[in-house]
Amino acid sequence: xxxxxxxxxxxxxxxxxxxxxxxxxxxxxxxxxxxxxxxxxxxxxxxxxxxxxxxxxxxxxxxxxxxxxxxxxxxxxxxxxxxxxxxxxxxxxxxxxxxxxxxxxxxxxxxxxxxxx
Amino acid sequence: xxxxxxxxxxxxxxxxxxxxxxxxxxxxxxxxxxxxxxxxxxxxxxxxxxxxxxxxxxxxxxxxxxxxxxxxxxxxxxxxxxxxxxxxxxxxxxxxxxxxxxxxxxxxxxxxxxxxxxxxxxxxxxxxxxxxxxxxxxxxxxxxxxxxxxxxxxxxxxxxxxxxxxxxxxxxxxxxxxxxxxxxxxxxxxxxxxxxxxxxxxxxxxxxxxxxxxxxxxxxxxxxxxxxxxxxxxxxxxxxxxxxxxxxxxxxxxxxxxxxxxxxxxxxxxxxxxxxxxxxxxxxxxxxxxxxxxxxxxxxxxxxxxxxxxxxxxxxxxxxxxxxxxxxxxxxxxxxxxxxxxxxxxxxxxxxxxxxxxxxxxxxxxxxxxxxxxxxxxxxxxxxxxxxxxxxxxxxxxxxxxxxxxxxxxxxxxxxxxxxxxxxxxxxxxxxxxxxxxxxxxxxxxxxxxxxxxxxxxxxxxxxxxxxxxxxxxxxxxxxxxxxxxxxxxxxxxxxxxxxxxxxxxxxxxxxxxxxxxxxxxxxxxxxxxxxxxxxxxxxxxxxxxxxxxxxxxxxxxxxxxxxxxxxxxxxxxxxxxxxxxxxxxxxxxxxxxxxxxxxx
Numbered sequence: 001x002x003x004x005x006x007x008x009x010x011x012x013x014x015x016x017x018x019x020x021x022x023x024x025x026x027x028x029x030x031x032x033x034x035x036x037x038x039x040x041x042x043x044x045x046x047x048x049x050x051x052x053x054x055x056x057x058x059x060x061x062x063x064x065x066x067x068x069x070x071x072x073x074x075x076x077x078x079x080x081x082x083x084x085x086x087x088x089x090x091x092x093x094x095x096x097x098x099x100x101x102x103x104x105x106x107x108x109x110x111x112x113x114x115x116x117x
Numbered sequence: 118x119x120x121x122x123x124x125x126x127x128x129x130x131x132x133x134x135x136x137x138x139x140x141x142x143x144x145x146x147x148x149x150x151x152x153x154x155x156x157x158x159x160x161x162x163x164x165x166x167x168x169x170x171x172x173x174x175x176x177x178x179x180x181x182x183x184x185x186x187x188x189x190x191x192x193x194x195x196x197x198x199x200x201x202x203x204x205x206x207x208x209x210x211x212x213x214x215x216x217x218x219x220x221x222x223x224x225x226x227x228x229x230x231x232x233x234x235x236x237x238x239x240x241x242x243x244x245x246x247x248x249x250x251x252x253x254x255x256x257x258x259x260x261x262x263x264x265x266x267x268x269x270x271x272x273x274x275x276x277x278x279x280x281x282x283x284x285x286x287x288x289x290x291x292x293x294x295x296x297x298x299x300x301x302x303x304x305x306x307x308x309x310x311x312x313x314x315x316x317x318x319x320x321x322x323x324x325x326x327x328x329x330x331x332x333x334x335x336x337x338x339x340x341x342x343x344x345x346x347x348x349x350x351x352x353x354x355x356x357x358x359x360x361x362x363x364x365x366x367x368x369x370x371x372x373x374x375x376x377x378x379x380x381x382x383x384x385x386x387x388x389x390x391x392x393x394x395x396x397x398x399x400x401x402x403x404x405x406x407x408x409x410x411x412x413x414x415x416x417x418x419x420x421x422x423x424x425x426x427x428x429x430x431x432x433x434x435x436x437x438x439x440x441x442x443x444x445x446x447x448x449x450x451x452x453x454x455x456x457x458x459x460x461x462x463x464x465x466x467x468x469x470x471x472x473x474x475x476x477x478x479x480x481x482x483x484x485x486x487x488x489x490x491x492x493x494x495x496x497x498x499x500x501x502x503x504x505x506x507x508x509x510x511x512x513x514x515x516x517x518x519x520x521x522x523x524x525x526x527x528x529x530x531x532x533x534x535x536x537x538x539x540x541x542x543x544x545x546x547x548x549x550x551x552x553x554x555x556x557x558x559x560x561x562x563x564x565x566x567x568x569x570x571x572x573x574x575x576x577x578x579x580x581x582x583x584x585x586x587x588x589x590x591x592x593x594x595x596x597x598x599x600x601x602x603x604x605x606x607x608x609x610x611x612x613x614x615x616x617x618x619x620x621x622x623x624x625x626x627x628x629x630x631x632x633x634x635x636x637x638x639x640x641x642x643x644x645x646x647x648x649x650x651x652x653x654x655x656x657x658x659x660x661x662x663x664x665x666x667x668x669x670x671x672x673x674x675x676x677x678x679x680x681x682x683x684x685x686x687x688x689x690x691x692x693x694x695x696x697x698x699x700x701x702x703x704x705x706x707x708x709x710x711x712x713x714x715x716x717x718x
Contacts, residue, residue: 062304
């Protein structure tokens with residue numbers, strides 16, 4: 001009985017050693033991947049911060065004001081005025097019923113066309 | 118195998134020889150004990166050895182680990198998984214709607230290792246071509262005088278970095294840098310302040326605040342735990358920009374040297390806009406003045422709204438009126454003596470342009486017509502002690518608690534002694550100086566129903582609490598009086614249809630450095646509250662040395678300078694804040710009043 005136990009525990013030891021060896025290498029690989037990902041995240045975050053800064057820079061009030069002035073012909077934007085507040089009764093009520101459909105439009109096309117992928 | 122203590126053969130032999138057999142037993146016992154002792158000692162020695170070895174091993178391991186840790190290059194733990202704080206940098210600053218006011222940008226610093234430089238002379242010449250502000254001769258001298266490290270530039274633009282790359286000298290090296298960026302340029306510059314580099318290394322540099330919020334809240338902004346969370350200010354970018362635009366236009370039109378405006382929410386104490394002109398670009402902060410004779414106000418860095426301690430003039434009159442009503446001495450309709458000029462000791466108290474509104478004037482009219490004499494009589498009824506206590510409760514004796522590094526330094530100038538003549542002059546805002554921010558906080562207390570709240574630059578969630586300084590009724594009456602100033606008093610140009618502006622003008626002569634006052638230099642202030650029926654915002658506009666030259670004569674009273682500017686600000690800003698104009702039937706009277714403007718003190 002005893003020799004069998006010895007052999008079994010020896011085999012278990014070898015198995016555990018092998019398992020530990022493999023775990024070690026998977027851990028190392030995972031850590032390396034995490035590090036790569038973190039580096040990527042840092043890069044992306046920096047890019048994001050830069051784009052946010054760019055967005056803020058492009059939307060700075062001075063520039064928007066100049067653009068509104070330069071494109072006044074097309075946009076006709078003016079500073080907001082107290083007179084621009086509306087009242088609820090200025091809003092048209094929706095029609096009580098939809099009008100009848102008089103001229104049906106086929107939005108699906110006449111026939112299906114086989115297109116080569 | 119145990120040896121017997123009394124072996125029979127030896128005992129018999131001893132008996133035959135007539136010896137004592139007991140000695141044999143003793144002898145054997147001794148031998149046995151000796152053997153046992155030897156064995157025990159051996160075992161003990163072995164145990165000690167084991168113990169010793171394990172101690173040596175344990176301490177050796179600890180020692181070796183310590184040595185290793187001390188000698189090795191520090192490394193971040195790889196296993197911990199950081200979240201948002203992967204890049205620990207200075208927190209962003211945003212306005213109340215989350216629009217960016219200050220953020221960071223990664224750039225590079227340029228340094229050199231002259232010892233490994235191939236062609237110092239050529240490098241110096243090429244660097245001069247890229248950076249015109251560097252001189253080739255200086256660079257060459259620094260590259261060749263034997264030092265092994267030279268800083269060249271603190272920050273580079275990507276184009277400049279590429280050009281330096283193209284020189285291709287191994288002695289030119291780049292270090293990463295976090296740079297503070299203010300994308301809106303000079304907008305809200307006095308609030309934000311600025312930053313500079315602190316301790317600098319090759320791999321990174323500290324960014325530290327040098328002024329404004331950046332310095333006052335430096336610890337919060339640099340806290341790595343809150344690096345991912347932006348600091349939200351109470352400033353609204355759109356409103357700030359509108360206020361600066363209108364104020365700038367007003368300042369140019371009125372030839373003023375400087376201007377300041379504060380827009381504050383009366384219930385929360387949040388500063389929605391804070392402008393001071395002339396302004397600067399925090400991305401490229403100018404140097405402070407070094408000339409000793411220069412006035413601090415000459416520098417664009419000077420924040421007039423917070424640091425500018427001025428005599429605020431007649432804007433103070435409402436405090437005397439409010440206190441007299443609070444103490445039950447007067448009602449808005451009580452008549453007070455307003456017979457000008459008034460003589461007090463050797464002082465003569467006059468009205469604007471030597472007018473006389475007397476002999477009697479109601480309290481409400483004293484405020485509407487801005488009568489110095491009437492206010493002086495009200496102040497004398499109150500008395501110096503009560504007047505001081507009231508002004509103290511309104512915060513006029515201490516610096517404002519604003520989150521700006523400049524705020525604690527702006528201490529109001531209080532007369533050392535408080536005789537009755539000081540009571541009189543203080544009641545109409547002379548002899549005592551405070552900043553526009555003080556005035557804003559005090560007017561907010563009147564506007565919100567009598568509660569003194571702390572002005573703040575940080576966004577607040579929900580209402581705030583404060584100390585009650587006057588009853589709701591008094592505050593209501595005071596706002597009503599202020600409203601009359603606009604409808605029929607000195608600030609008639611301040612009427613904005615629909616927004617029921619209430620306010621008080623103030624014109625104070627500028628004190629000379631040598632003592633006395635200038636004749637032609639004034640500080641004009643308009644402290645306003647709107648809408649009067651349910652006050653929500655306080656707007657203070659201060660102009661430094663303005664003159665209105667649109668008419669034949671020059672005018673320097675606040676009614677002609679600060680008031681129209683404030684009215685335009687309200688007209689532009691109120692809709693942006695979602696304040697709906699109140700529709701009121703424009704009576705002919707009001708239209709007529711618009712035309713006739715009694716702009717006085």
